[in-house]
Amino acid sequence: xxxxxxxxxxxGGHWIEIFYEKNLYDHHGKYGxxxxxxxxxxxxxxxxxxxxxxxxLIHELLHFVDFVYNNCNLEENTVNALATGIxxxxxxxxxxxxxxxxNYK
Ligand SMILES: [Zn+2]
Numbered sequence: 001x002x003x004x005x006x007x008x009x010x011x012g013g014h015w016i017e018i019f020y021e022k023n024l025y026d027h028h029g030k031y032g033x034x035x036x037x038x039x040x041x042x043x044x045x046x047x048x049x050x051x052x053x054x055x056x057l058i059h060e061l062l063h064f065v066d067f068v069y070n071n072c073n074l075e076e077n078t079v080n081a082l083a084t085g086i087x088x089x090x091x092x093x094x095x096x097x098x099x100x101x102x103n104y105k
Pocket of ligand 1: 059063076079
């Protein structure tokens with residue numbers, strides 16, 4: 001089952017904008033970056049493979065959920081573990097993310 005990822009996702013009443021950013025990995029050593037003040041999630045370039053992109057999006061969304069509902073109490077390793085687990089669960093259920101609506105900002 002394909003799930004279309006919209007370019008804005010609401011978390012706790014805040015609209016989070018999702019977009020690609022060129023050279024994010026080169027500049028920050030990251031595949032994704034959550035920016036709380038701007039309500040943004042930047043993803044490494046469009047050519048990142050779909051499974052990596054999906055896990056990265058789950059990871060960054062967990063950061064926003066942690067920020068809004070949990071006072072940023074999750075450690076990075078915990079976010080990594082949860083994102084990996086949720087991604088594997090969705091893949092095993094046959095869920096695939098469709099990023100066709102995501103663009104460069
Ligand atoms: Zn993180």
